[in-house]
Amino acid sequence: MNAPAVEVSGLVIDVARPDGTRKAIVEDVSFAIPKGEVLALIGESGSGKTTIALSMMGYSRFGARISAECIRVGDMRIDRMAENELPTIRGRRISYIAQSAAAAFNPSRPIMAQVIEPLLVHRLADRRTAEAKAIEIFRSLALPSPETIGQRYPHQVSGGQLQRLMAAMALITDPELVILDEPTTALDVTTQVEVLHTFKSAIAASGATAIYVSHDLAVVAQVADRIVVLKNGRTSEEGTAEQILEAPSSDYTKSLLAAAHPAVRPSADASEDNVLTVSAIRAGYGRIVDGQPAIPVLSNVGFTLKRGATIGVIGESGSGKSTLARVIAGLLPAAGGEVQLDGDVLPADMADRSREQLRRIQMVFQNADTALNPAHTVGEILSRPLAFYHGLKGAAAAARVAELLDIIQLPRGLETRRSTELSGGQKQRINLARALAAEPDVLLCDEVTSALDTVVGAAILDLIDELRRKLGIATVFISHDISTVKAFCDKMLVLYSGTAVELSRQAEFAGAIRHPYTRLLVDSVPDMDRSWLTHRAAVERAAMPGASLRNAAGEALCRFLPRCPAAIAGTCDAVPAPLRESAGQAILCHHTLADLSSAASAEIR
Amino acid sequence: GGGERKSTPRRGGGIRVATQAASTADTLDPAKGALATDYTRHFMLYNGLTCIEDESLVPRPSLAKSFESADRITWHFELQRGVRFHDGSELTAQDVVFSLLRHKDPAVGSKMATIAAQFADVRSDGRYGVTIRLTGANADLPTILAQSHFLVVRAGQNAPDGNGTGAFRLAEFQPGVRTVVVRNEEYWIPGRPHLERVELIAIPDEVSRVNALLSGDIQLCNAVNPRSTRRIEADPRYATMATPSALFTDLIMRQDQLPTGNPDFVQAVKLMIDRPLIKRALFRNYATIANDQPIAPFQRYFNPDLPQTVLDLDKARWHVQRAGLTGVRMPIFAATAAEGSVDMASIMQEYGSKVGLNFAVNRVPADGYWSTHWMRHPMTFGNCNPRPTADLIFSLFFDSKADWNESGWKNERFDRLLIEARGEADEARRGELYGEMQRIVHDKCGVAIPVFINLLDGHDRRLKGLRPVPLGAFMGYRFAEYAWWED
Amino acid sequence: MSGKLTSFLRGLPVSGRIGLALVVFWLVVALVGPWLAPYSVGAFVDQDVFSGISSQFWLGSDYLGRDVLSRVLWGSRYTVFLALGAAMIAVCIGTSFALLAAIRGGWTDEVISRAMDTFISIPSKIFALVLVAAFGSSLSLLLVIAAATYVPGNFRIARALAMNLVALDFVQVARARGEGSVHIALREVLPNMIHPLLADTGLRFVFVVLLLSGLSFLGLGVQPPHADLGSLVRENISGITEGALAIIVPALAIATLTVGANLLIDALKPGGKA
């Protein structure tokens, strides 16, 4: 009955190429959003999502040119506005929430000044009223200490909070249209849920129309009313959320949906002997005094790994996953505990390890961009370990490099390229191949797929899986993506704040018995189910926020205590948690294993 | 030049004068004076027993109202009466005796220590009489005493502070920065000086110095580069004053080292100097061609009969070949401390290559040049300021035993003639002796003197009363007593 | 190779190409100039001084009547090669220390940094005066002075670059592989600093040219009758009011050389094209 709040038709965005011709990065995109609804733009990286979203504000990056039959927001014809008119609507009637709040906030100004800036520059309020309004919004977004949080600087609040603060900045002018550009991608799953929830209710409360940009279908499922699927700057499919998620018509949408549900891989037939034994590791950063580093991270972490087996290490950001990998690789000498390779204790510091020992443990770094030396060609990168560990030179090395490229399924012609000339997926493969070139016994994979698109990431996972089965390499697989780990690993190690709260075999992990933190993690992974978020939101409740982590005797208590929904007052905050063990599962908790099964824990709640 | 138009002295006016060098070593002690700035300052503040006032270079009485000697060994000076120091005390023989004897104390660091060694005895002779007994006869004592170093300071002042009998009183003294003096109202010579105030600064950079003159920031400066005269003369408000002087920069060939000790080498070098070129290119003709001996044509005792050495490359080459030195590589040390020496060295190098000598110019820093390079290598440049008498120049620089016998030559005949001329009363005979000495130096000595360099002062035309005195810039550094300002 | 060159040229903005042309021009002049000089560098060929353009003296004559063209041809050789040599030496030494400091860290870093602070805080021209007074002026000493003056500056920049690089994962990879410090410095870190270092070398080159001209003002420099471009300007400065070619030509030479180098550097900088 009403005209849609936002209407776009025939949107074309093109950039000038160096030779003067123009190349379209968005072609002929049209959509309309009824008032108060949320439209999701989804597609792989580089498909033009951000570009389209920004064009709603008449803004384009890197000199791209926007042309359209119509871009209408409310009563404003964005496509007909003059360049000097546009700033008057930006941040006032249309506002933007960027992907990374950490980057989008000015690091050297207090948060409050930035949040109320839209009100001030558009002269909608004086400073006092503006601040009062901001505090109001902070409170409604469930930010802690709303009165004072504005005085802090961006680095003084957590990522999730910052993302919410940016929402406050966007909503403070009561805009008609809010653009959210992957607002939760940079967040941990647990935080993502909170933020998604607040966003959803805030948008609903303000009655604004919204455009939500994401590449994660499960997330989109929770917030969107309508979905536009983009591929290479063109609309691949458009429709209501139900229609796209339940009955996708394009193959591309189908592949996206498939990647969201990784298939469970069969466990490898691991041999009996432990190739890697990690026991009671204590490690951290800074100078080590009395066996205790200045910034302690890991405490008493251990596991064993059989030849050809995979252990998944999960936990949220900062839980010490990378630190564990660095300790095993010797990059960070542990302050206590030991690492054994085939029963031999390895020196803590890699400088003391023999070349052979170094060779047998190889680490694949999280970020392929920085792990590959941009000055070297692929050939050089791959042949260095060959020469260094195996003394291979000349033709033999070249042959082996070619072989390695075959293994990682890249064309041989790639040898002469530099890493800057490779795509993200290709880089990660080279990164992997370099580790393989050493012919290691243990492969440490630190979030090797996190920076990649789901589809590309899945291919890398397949590759690693195949390799470990073929070559019998034991793998330590670090990830914060619990669904991947669940599907991929024989064993799981769950880290919370540097302690191993749970160590389970795949079968047990898939079962019902879980540490409360593991449960939180698993439950935080969004489902395709559109009502998931609504149900999920009720769960998030901490029992003892601000609880101390040491008891009166100075013993370390369960670190998860302040956030634990199942904490037992008088026990958890007084006695260190005991280790509950059964075959194939070890959990650090006061509850018995039986209590921790999902049926029982429902009661605990 | 200064006073073409007739103008009478008048009182008043203050001027700023710039010399080419100043440093923290600037001093108020006449004995230590080392630079034009020092000499100028000292002549404003102090008086000497005698003074030289004009181009005749004849010593006139100053603090001594008369002087006499029968044998040129014992000299008697009668002092002016009623002369007062700036602090009011009266000048007596005591002060003179003190001032002269200081030079013999090594701790004072007098620049005239070697000259003062001639003073066998200095005694006061009553309140206003001084008797000086020399170690040997010297007819030039009054001239010697006219130099700034022998200016008279107050008795007992080991570190003189400007308290003299001079025409100006010290108002401000900042070593290396500036000296300000104001007119001494009670000056003992009536009617002098004319200027109310003189500020003495130093602008080491020649271009800046001339710019300062042309922009009216200073009214008088010395050491104008001959190349700048065109600029100055182009402006009707400014003028240059050229003072022909016996200043020279000489090429030293050490006789006690090889190959410079080889007479053929010396001859060759003297023959390959293009004196007209040096005069024209280096000094823009503000120079007088010299003949490898230190007495300039306009000086007393100049010997006009000596044949002028001229550029003769064939003969030079012949000498080089005879000495067997063809192709030999020789460094020539030059520094800006010896005026024009760097360019002269370049010229030597250019002509050397034509006669088979491979000279390499070795320009070294000006500081430390005199103590570390000068006379220390086979070929260096020296620089000799004008001296008031032939005896002084010969005995300081050419006597075999002189500290500054630059080339290290030894000529007994020359030494004997020098002593003889010093005590000779008969002027004609004396002239002959000096003539002979010039010939010996010209023929035999290891120094080549290409030209005598004119001193060039630049001044505001309103500054009157300047005239050249061949002893140095600024009328032999004594302009302040005579000059006046006419607006 | 030639393909690379053309693509490099194509990638340069106009200003970069102008810069490159100027730099190449002066490099060529420095290389072959002295053979083209019509007169010997110390020859007193003109009766007049500061004369203007004539068929005999294409760029006039200097304050002593020497041929300006010949002197500039020689002078550019001194300036270009001294500056180039000094800049390269400074960058090599500064970068070596920077790599050492960045890779070793801790005390090594502290000591080297303090030593560099020491050198950077002594005014370079005065330092030069002292050294020349102590050792006498020679080409090699000039080279050493100019190089020493710019070592600390290069060190600061190279150290900052190296510190950033050392923290990167690929260096950790090399460490985890068991590589020695030398390999890490030369093969892993250095190649990634080449571009900014080249830009820095260029900048140092410009600075050295200017330092040399400053030193010539203080009377330190190439031994006469030879002269670097700065000395040529300086020795002819009394001709400045007459607008003598003897001063304009070498000044122009310095200007085009330094501007050219700067334009080239700017173009080489990543983002300089924007």
Added chain:
Amino acid sequence: MVGGLMSAPAETPSSMAKLAPLIIKRVLSSLLTLFLVSLVIFTVSGLLPGDAAQEVLGQSATPEQVAALRHEMGLDRPAHLRYVTWLGGIVRGDPGMSYVANMPVSQIISDRLPNSLTLAGITAVISTVLALIIGISSAINRGGRLDSALNVTTLSLVAMPEFLIATLGVLIFSVKLLWLPSIAMVTPEAGWSAMLRSMALPVFSLTCVVVAQMARMTRAAVADQLDRPYVEMARLKGVPFSRIVLFHVMPNAVGPVVNAMALSLSYLMGGAIIVETIFNFPGLASLMVNAVTSRDMPLLQSCAMIFCATYLALMLVADIVAILANPRLRA
């Protein structure tokens, strides 16, 4: 000066407390550097031919005089003893007597230091303002015509030997136009206006020397910040561009800008030798050259220490400004 551009809120005492350890550490390491400087200067000057006694007596020195003066100056004592005595004096705050000028070094320096500081100070203020204006305007016009024009201007300034700039300045402003004095006559009795007039040309020359480099650094730092996401965010909030530059970009660019400026400005004290010579400016650089040529060790050493201390102080200030401007470092 630079601080004025910061929009960071007033300092809380806690951030001052955070700075204290930094300052202490820097002061300690500065003392070490100063010590190194004195050692280097002493060693290098030990290599100089001749000594103060010879230089004072000059061409006409006799060996006895040299020996006497040497003894009086204490030059006949071993070098390390002289160094230790001098260092001891410095620690007690007394740099000793000048060998040459017969005056305490402290007095000579106190006559000249204010001159140098004034010259450097005025130049610093002017060139910083200019550099900021030029740098910021070209950064925000990146690639535009103004940018190219400013680029060419700064480049031409860089390309001119400073003695040429100074000489041309004198020829035009004092000799031709007679507007300004050609030499700096900084006398105590001169009034402010005379003082400023006589400083005009030296300041002009020095500004030309340092401004180009500073402007280029500013441009680079500002341009770097302009590419940051927070700038885009601010534009998407509708913040006017001038406000973005002043309140968003500058606080973040201040760190590198101040660092570059400190490096350039440290040149103004010791590097001003040519300008001091041309304008006959009684500053510290020419004093130090004087000390070199007259082999006046106590004076030379003290000048070197002052230059070094200036450099270190500027660096410290730069670091402090960078810290104050950056809340991350402040915490």
